Amino acid sequence: MAAVATxxxxxxxxxxxxxxxxxxxxxxxxxxxxxxxxNAVAAVVFLAIGGALGLLxxxxxxxxxxxxxxxxxxxxxTAHGINALLLWVIFFEVAVLYFASAVxxxxxxxxxxxxxxxxxxxxxxxxxxxxxxxxxxxxxxFTSYVPMQASPLFYLGLILFAxxxxxxxLIFFGTLVIAREEKTFEGSVPLVTFGAIAAAVIAVFTIxxxxxxxxxxxxxxxxYVRHIDxxxxxxxWWGMGHSSQQINVAxxxxxxxxxxxxxxxxKPISEKVGRIAFLFYLVxxxxxxxxxxLVEPGLSAEWKVFNTSYAMYLAVLGSMIxxxxxxxxxxxxxxxxxxxxxxxxxxxxxxxxxxxxSGMFLSLVLFGFLGxxxxxxxxxxxxxxxxxxxxxxxxxxxxxxxxxxxxxxxAVTYLVLPVIFRREVMFPKLARWQPxxxxxxxxxxxxxxxxxxxxxxSRRHWDITFADAPLGFEYPPTAFLMLGLxxxxxxxxxxxxxxxxxxxxxxxxxxxxxxxxxPKTPITAAPAAAGVVxxxxxxxxxxxxxxxxxxxxxxxxxxxxxxxNWRYLSELWPMG
Amino acid sequence: xxxxxxxxxxKRIPFMQRLLDNPFLxxxxxxxxxxxxxxxxGVMELSQIPVAR
Numbered sequence: 001m002a003a004v005a006t007x008x009x010x011x012x013x014x015x016x017x018x019x020x021x022x023x024x025x026x027x028x029x030x031x032x033x034x035x036x037x038x039n040a041v042a043a044v045v046f047l048a049i050g051g052a053l054g055l056l057x058x059x060x061x062x063x064x065x066x067x068x069x070x071x072x073x074x075x076x077x078t079a080h081g082i083n084a085l086l087l088w089v090i091f092f093e094v095a096v097l098y099f100a101s102a103v104x105x106x107x108x109x110x111x112x113x114x115x116x117x118x119x120x121x122x123x124x125x126x127x128x129x130x131x132x133x134x135x136x137x138x139x140x141x142f143t144s145y146v147p148m149q150a151s152p153l154f155y156l157g158l159i160l161f162a163x164x165x166x167x168x169x170l171i172f173f174g175t176l177v178i179a180r181e182e183k184t185f186e187g188s189v190p191l192v193t194f195g196a197i198a199a200a201v202i203a204v205f206t207i208x209x210x211x212x213x214x215x216x217x218x219x220x221x222x223x224y225v226r227h228i229d230x231x232x233x234x235x236x237w238w239g240m241g242h243s244s245q246q247i248n249v250a251x252x253x254x255x256x257x258x259x260x261x262x263x264x265x266x267k268p269i270s271e272k273v274g275r276i277a278f279l280f281y282l283v284x285x286x287x288x289x290x291x292x293x294l295v296e297p298g299l300s301a302e303w304k305v306f307n308t309s310y311a312m313y314l315a316v317l318g319s320m321i322x323x324x325x326x327x328x329x330x331x332x333x334x335x336x337x338x339x340x341x342x343x344x345x346x347x348x349x350x351x352x353x354x355x356x357x358s359g360m361f362l363s364l365v366l367f368g369f370l371g372x373x374x375x376x377x378x379x380x381x382x383x384x385x386x387x388x389x390x391x392x393x394x395x396x397x398x399x400x401x402x403x404x405x406x407x408x409x410x411a412v413t414y415l416v417l418p419v420i421f422r423r424e425v426m427f428p429k430l431a432r433w434q435p436x437x438x439x440x441x442x443x444x445x446x447x448x449x450x451x452x453x454x455x456x457x458s459r460r461h462w463d464i465t466f467a468d469a470p471l472g473f474e475y476p477p478t479a480f481l482m483l484g485l486x487x488x489x490x491x492x493x494x495x496x497x498x499x500x501x502x503x504x505x506x507x508x509x510x511x512x513x514x515x516x517x518x519p520k521t522p523i524t525a526a527p528a529a530a531g532v533v534x535x536x537x538x539x540x541x542x543x544x545x546x547x548x549x550x551x552x553x554x555x556x557x558x559x560x561x562x563x564x565n566w567r568y569l570s571e572l573w574p575m576g
Numbered sequence: 577x578x579x580x581x582x583x584x585x586x587k588r589i590p591f592m593q594r595l596l597d598n599p600f601l602x603x604x605x606x607x608x609x610x611x612x613x614x615x616x617x618g619v620m621e622l623s624q625i626p627v628a629r
Contacts, residue, residue, distance in 0.1 A: 176599050188597050197599050201606030208607065209615065231625075235618045239610070275596045282606040287614045298625045303617055311613060 017108065022518040023419055024262060025531040031112035032102035036095045036420050038119055039168075040413070041508070043091035046126065047406070048501045050084030053077075055494040058445065062487030063465065063480050070462045074139040077460060079130065081142025085401060086244060087126045087161070092409045093199060093251045094122075094168040099420070100196030100254060101175035104534050107184040110174030114167060121164030129157030141460060143241060146217065146228045155218035158210070166207045169200045188536045191274045192261065195254025198282040203247045205286050209239030231298055242289035245401055249319070250281050252363065252408035256326045258533055259360040259408075262415055263351060265529020266333035267539040269325050277325070280318030288312040288375070294384040301381075308379040316376055323368045323554065328547040330361075332539035337526065343546045351525045355425075359411025359435030363404055366439060370399030370446045373558050383565050386572060392453025399446040402493075407439055410500050417504065418519040423511030428521055431503050438496025444489025452482035454568065 018027045056076050059067040068076060102109040109115060131153065132138045138150035176197070179185055189197070213236040219225040257274070260266035268274045290307035293299055327347075334346030351357045374396040377383050387393065414431060417423050425431050457464055457479050464479065466472050512520075595601055 173599060173603070188593065194596070197602060198606075201599075201603050204603060205607050205610050208611075212615075229622075232619065232622050235622060236615065239615055243610070272592075276592075279596065279602070282602060283609045286606075286610040290614060290618075293618070298622050299618060300621055303621055307614055 014108075021419055022514075022516050023524060024533060026103055026534055027106040028103050028420070029108045031115075032098055032109040033420055035109065035112060035115050035119065036098050036103070036416070039091050039095040039098070040416060040420075042119070042123060042126075043088050043095065043409075044413075044501060044504055046083045046087035046091060047497070049130075050080055050082075050088055051494060051497040051501075053080035054084055055490055056080075058487050058490030060462065061464075061483050063463075063483055065487060066463070071136070071139070073462045074141065074460075075133060075136055078139050078141045079133045082129055082133065084406075085142055085397075086158075089248050089251075089401065089405055089409070090161070090165050090244070091122065093203070093247055094118075094165065095416075096251050096255065096409075096412075097168065097172040097196050097200055098175075099416075100193045100258075101172050101179065103420075104190060104193050104258075105175070105179040105185050106534065107175065107179040107182055110171050110178055115171050118164045118167035118171065121167070122161050123164075125157045125159070125161030125164060127157070128153055128160060132157055143237065144217075145237070146220070146230050146233045149221055152218060152221040155214050155221055159214050159218060162207050162210045162214070165203065169203045169207070172196070172200050185534070186536075188271070188275075190534055190536050191268050191271055191278075192254050192258045192533055194275050195250055195257060195278050198278040199247045199250035199254065201282040202243055202250055202286055206240050206243040206247060209236055209243065213237050213240065231296060234296070235293060235299075238289040238292045239286065242292060243286040245397060245405075246281070246285040246288065246315075248401055248405035249285065250278065252367075252405040253278075253281075253319075253322045253326075255408045255412045256322070256360055256364055257329070259356050259412055259415065260326060260329050260333070261533035262419075263354060263357050263360075263524055263526075264330060264333040264337075265524070265526035265532050266329040267532050267537050269328040269332060269542070269544070270538045271536055272538075273321060274325055277318040277321035280314050280321075283314075284311045285315040285318070288315060288379065291375075291379045291384060294381050295388045304381055308381060312379045313376075316372070316379075319368070319372055323364070323372070324547060324551050326364055327361075327550055328544045329539060331544045331547050332541050333526070333529075335541075335543070336539075343549055347546055353432050354414070354523060354525070355431045355435050356411045356414040356523060358432070359407055359414070359439070362435055362439040363407035363411060366407065366443050366446075367400060367404030368554055369557060370443060370450070371396060371404050372400075373561055374399055374446075374450055376558075377562065377565050383569055386456075386565070386569060387453050389459055390453035391449045391457045391459050394459050395446050395449030395451075395453050398442060398449060403439065403442045403446055407435060407442065410438065411435060413500070413504055415523055417507050417511065418514045418523055421508055421511075422514045423507045424514060424519055425503065425521065426507045426511050427503050430499055434496055434499045434503060436496075437499065438493055441489050441491070441493025441496050445486050445493060448482045448486040448489065452479050452486065454565075455479045455482065457483070 017030050021028055053076050056068060057080050059065045060073050098109060132151050138154040140148045140150045144150055213233060216225050217228055220228050257268060287307045290304060294304055331346045334350060339346040339349045378387060378396055414425055417425050455476055455478060457475060464475055
C-alpha cells in the first residue's frame with residue numbers, strides 16, 4: 001500500500017514538473033524549459049558581439065571607409081568568426097536540440113544537472129577564447145591555420161566549449177532514449193526531431209575532428225609538441241570547421257519545418273522523403289569540407305572529386321528535397337485552409353506580418369539561391385580554382401550561415417518568446433520589419449562578396465590597394481564598388497540585427513506574460529493545428545502547382561549561374 | 577517489432593524505417609562514413625608525401 005502511495009506521489013511530482021503549452025498543446029518540462037532559455041540567451045549575447053564585430057570588418061573592407069588599422073582588423077576578424085560562426089549558432093543549436101527532443105516529444109530532459117555542467121563549460125570556453133583573442137596575441141582568425149600560433153588559452157577555450165557542446169549532444173540522445181522508453185510518442189519521431197538527430201550526428205563528427213586537431217595544437221602552443229604539419233592540420237581542422245556549419249544547415253532546416261508546422265499547421269509533403277533527405281545530410285554533408293582542400297597538393301584527384309563532386313552532391317540533393325518540401329508543406333496547408341485560387345494565392349495570403357513566418361521564408365529563399373548555388377559552384381573542382389580563398393568563400397557562407405541559419409534562428413525566436421519564455425513579443429511593428437531588414441542586408445553582403453570574389457578579391461585582406469607593398473596589384477574598379485556595396489548592406493544587416501537584439505532582450509526582460517489563453521498577438525494562423533509539430537505524418541497531397549513553379553525558377557537560375565561560371569573559367573587562361 | 581493483436585501476423589517494418597528509427601545506427605553511419613572517406617583517406621594520402629630534406 002505504501003509502495004502504491006509512493007508511486008502515486010512520484011507520478012504526481014513528475015506531472016507537476018510539466019505544463020501544457022496553450023499554443024502548441026505540447027507538454028513542457030520545467031528543467032528543459034530553463035535550459036532552453038539559458039542557451040538561447042547566451043546565443044543572443046554572442047550574436048550581438050559577433051554581429052557588431054562583423055560590421056567593423058565590413059566597414060574596414062569598404063576601401064573608402066577603411067575603418068580599422070591592420071592589427072585591430074585581424075583581431076576583430078578573429079573575434080567575429082569565433083562569436084558569430086561558432087558561439088552564437090552552437091548555443092542556439094543546443095537550445096534547438098533540447099526543444100526538438102524534450103518539448104516536441106513531450107518528455108523530460110535527460111540529466112538536467114549534467115546539462116547545466118555542459119552549459120557552464122560552454123560559457124567558460126566562450127569567455128576564455130574571447131579573452132585570449134582580446135589580448136591581441138591570438139589574431140589567427142577562425143581557421144587558426146598553423147604555423148600561426150595563438151596563445152594556449154585560445155585553444156583551451158575552444159576545447160572547453162567543444163566538450164560542453166558534446167555533453168549537450170549526448171544529453172539529446174539520452175532524451176530520445178527516455179522518450180522511447182517512457183512511450184511519450186508513437187511510431188517514428190516527427191520530422192523536426194529527425195532533423196535535430198541529423199544535426200546532432202554531424203555535431204559528434206565535428207567535435208571528434210576538433211578534438212583530434214585542437215588537443216595536439218594546444219599542446220604545441222604549450223611547447224609539449226614540436227611540430228604540427230600544416231596540411232594535415234588543415235585537413236582535420238576543416239573536418240571540424242566546415243562540419244560545424246553543417247550542424248547549422250540540418251538544424252535550420254528542422255527549424256523551417258517547425259515554424260511551418262506551428263504557424264500554419266503544415267505537415268511535411270512526405271515524412272519518408274524528408275527523412276531520406278536528412279539521411280543524405282548526416283552521411284554526406286560533413287564531407288563537403290573537402291571543398292576547402294581542392295587546391296591543396298598532396299591529395300589525389302580521386303579524393304577531391306569523390307568527396308566533392310559525388311558525395312557532396314548527395315547532400316545537395318538533400319537540400320533540394322527540403323527546398324521543395326518546405327514550401328510544398330506550406331502550400332498544402334494553405335490550400336487546405338481554402339486558399340486555392342490560382343497558382344500563388346496560398347503564398348500571397350500567407351501570414352507575412354508574422355516575423356516567424358516571413359523570416360523563415362526569407363531564410364529558405366536566400367539559403368537556396370545564395371548559399372546553396374554558390375556552394376555547388378565552390379564544390380566543383382574546376383570552378384573552385386577561380387574562387388578559392390577569395391571573398392567568394394565568405395560570400396557563400398554568409399548565404400548559408402547568416403541568411404540561412406541566423407535568419408531562421410531569428411525567425412523561430414518569435415515563437416520561442418511566447419512558447420518557452422512565455423512573454424509577448426514587444427514592439428510588434430518593428431518585429432515585422434526586422435527579418436526583412438536583416439534578410440535584405442545579409443543578402444546584399446553575400447551577393448557582393450560573391451561578386452568581389454569572382455573578380456579575385458582575396459578574403460581576409462586588410463588593404464586591396466596594396467598601398468605600401470613592394471609589388472603592387474590593381475583590382476578592377478568594380479571590385480571596389482562591390483566592397484562599398486557590401487559595406488552599405490552590412491549596415492542594413494546590422495540595423496536588422498540590432499533590432500532583433502533589442503526586441504528579444506526587451507521582450508524577455510519587460511514583455512507582458514503570456515497567460516493560459518495564449519499570446520494577445522496570435523502567432524499561429526491555424527491554432528488547433530499547431531500540435532502537428534509533435535506528430536509523425538504527411539500532408540498526403542502532391543497538388544502543389546505554386547511550389548513546382550518556384551522550384552522551376554530555382555533550377556533555371558541554378559543552371560544559368562553554373563554555366564556562367566564555366567564561361568568565366570574558359571576566360572581564365574586566354575589561349576592563343 | 578510492431579504490436580499485433582491476437583491472431584494477426586506481425587507487421588513487417590521495412591528496413592529503411594528500422595534504420596531511420598534507430599538514432600544510434602544513424603550516429604554510427606554519420607560518424608563512420610565521413611571519417612573513412614574524408615579523414616582517414618585524406619590522412620593516408622598526406623602521410624605518403626615524402627618529407628623534404
